Amino acid sequence: MLDWLAPWLFSEDVCRLFGYISFRAAGAVVTAFLFAVLVGPHVIRWLSNVGIGERIDGTGSEKLEALHEHKGGTPTMGGLFIIGGILLSGMLWLRFDGANKYSLPGLVLIAGFAAVGLWDDWTKLRQRQKGEKKRGISKREKQGALTVIAVGIGLWLLGPAALEGPAGPQLYLPFFKDVSIDLTIAYGIPFLLVAILVLTGSANGVNLTDGLDGLATGCIATAAVAYAVITYAVGRIDWSQYLLVEHVAGAGEMTVLMGALLGGALGFLWFNAAPAMVFLGDVGSLALGGALGYAALVSRTEIVLLVVGGVFVVEALSVVIQVGWFKFTGSRVFRCAPIHHHFEFGGMPETRVVVRAWVVSALLALTSLALFKVR
Numbered sequence: 001m002l003d004w005l006a007p008w009l010f011s012e013d014v015c016r017l018f019g020y021i022s023f024r025a026a027g028a029v030v031t032a033f034l035f036a037v038l039v040g041p042h043v044i045r046w047l048s049n050v051g052i053g054e055r056i057d058g059t060g061s062e063k064l065e066a067l068h069e070h071k072g073g074t075p076t077m078g079g080l081f082i083i084g085g086i087l088l089s090g091m092l093w094l095r096f097d098g099a100n101k102y103s104l105p106g107l108v109l110i111a112g113f114a115a116v117g118l119w120d121d122w123t124k125l126r127q128r129q130k131g132e133k134k135r136g137i138s139k140r141e142k143q144g145a146l147t148v149i150a151v152g153i154g155l156w157l158l159g160p161a162a163l164e165g166p167a168g169p170q171l172y173l174p175f176f177k178d179v180s181i182d183l184t185i186a187y188g189i190p191f192l193l194v195a196i197l198v199l200t201g202s203a204n205g206v207n208l209t210d211g212l213d214g215l216a217t218g219c220i221a222t223a224a225v226a227y228a229v230i231t232y233a234v235g236r237i238d239w240s241q242y243l244l245v246e247h248v249a250g251a252g253e254m255t256v257l258m259g260a261l262l263g264g265a266l267g268f269l270w271f272n273a274a275p276a277m278v279f280l281g282d283v284g285s286l287a288l289g290g291a292l293g294y295a296a297l298v299s300r301t302e303i304v305l306l307v308v309g310g311v312f313v314v315e316a317l318s319v320v321i322q323v324g325w326f327k328f329t330g331s332r333v334f335r336c337a338p339i340h341h342h343f344e345f346g347g348m349p350e351t352r353v354v355v356r357a358w359v360v361s362a363l364l365a366l367t368s369l370a371l372f373k374v375r
Helices: 002-009 012-017 021-049 062-067 079-093 103-129 139-157 186-209 215-235 237-243 253-272 282-298 310-329 339-345 350-373
Strands: 170-172 180-182
Touching: 021 079, 021 215, 021 253, 062 339, 079 103, 079 253, 079 282, 103 139, 103 186, 103 253, 103 282, 139 186, 139 282, 186 215, 186 282, 186 310, 215 237, 215 253, 215 282, 215 350, 253 282, 310 339, 310 350, 339 350
Parallel strands: none
Antiparallel strands: 170 180
16 A cells, blocks of 8 residues: 555655565564554553453363463453554555555455454353353354355465466475476365365464463464565565576565564564463464465465474374374373473473474474475
8 A cells, every 4th residue: 555655655766665575574564563562552451441351261171270370361362453453564565456466365364364263252252251161162163264264265366367377376395396286177176175274274273372471473473584585585586586486476475464474473472471461362363373374375385384384283283183192092192282281281381381482483484494495
C-alpha cells in the first residue's frame, strides 16, 4: 500500500526506496514490532479485565499442573495483537501488483488460521466459565477448519497466474540438481495435499511448541530470518541462478512478510519472556505456524522447512510417538509430551529449556541456509 501511496507522499528519491524489498522488509519489521510493543499493554490489560486467562487444569498430569500453577490466570489470546501487527505491517509494506501474486493469499491465510485459533480460545473461555472440563474445540473441528483454509489457499495458488513459467508447483529435493516432482498433475491434487500437509502441519507444530514462556515466539523469530533469506534468493533471478535453485517470480515479497513475522515475534517476546505477562493462545500460534509454512510453500522449499522448523518438528513428533507408543504398549517414551515438558519433568529449569531451544533453532536456521545452497 505504501508503495502505491509513495508518489503522492514523498519525493522521487524517497519513492525509489520502496522499490527495494530489503527496505520494505526492514519497514515491516519495525512496524510489526512497534505495533506489538505499543498496543500490547492495552490488549493485555483488557484480557486481564475480562478474565481471559490461562487454564492449567484438565491436562491429565498433576505434576505438570503443579509445575505451571503460577501461570494460572495469566492473560492468553495475546496473539490478537501480534497477528494484528503482522497483518497491518503486511498491508502497508507488501506489494500486490504485477508478479506479486503471493502477497494477498498469505495475509488471508494468516487471518484465516488466526480465526480458527480465536474460535478455539473463545470456546475454552466459555467452557471455563461454565465449569466444564473440556479444553476448546475438538481436534477434528480444528484440523477440519485448518484443512478447509489450506485447500482454499492451495486452489488460489493453482490459479493461471501462479502456473506461468517453469516455476509452477514442484516439490524440489535437496542435494539433487534439477530433480523435482511435478505437483500439477491430476488437476493439481498432489499440490493441494502438499499444501494441507505443510500449512496445517506447520501450524500444529508451533501450536504444540507454545507451552513455555517465550519458547515458540523465539523459535519463530529465527525461522523467520532463515525464510527471509530463502525467499529473497528464490525471488531474484540472479541469486537463484547462482544458487542453482528454481526462480519463483513474486516469491521475494515473502521476505517482507517474514520481516513482519520477525517484528511481531520480537514484539510479543517483549511481554512473553519469562515470567510471561501474556500467552499467545491458539489465535497466535496457529497463524504464526501457518505463515511459516506458507513461505515454504511459495518458495518451493517444503522439505527445507523440516530443518528450519526442526524444533517444531521434534515437538510434534514427540506427541505422535508418545500417543502411539502408549496405545500399543501402555507405557510412555517421554516423561511428558510435548518434549519440552519431558525436560521440565527431569528437573531442568524452564528458562534453560527455552534458551537451549532458541540456540538449537538458530543453529538449524543456519544449517538450512547451507542445505538450501547444496545441489
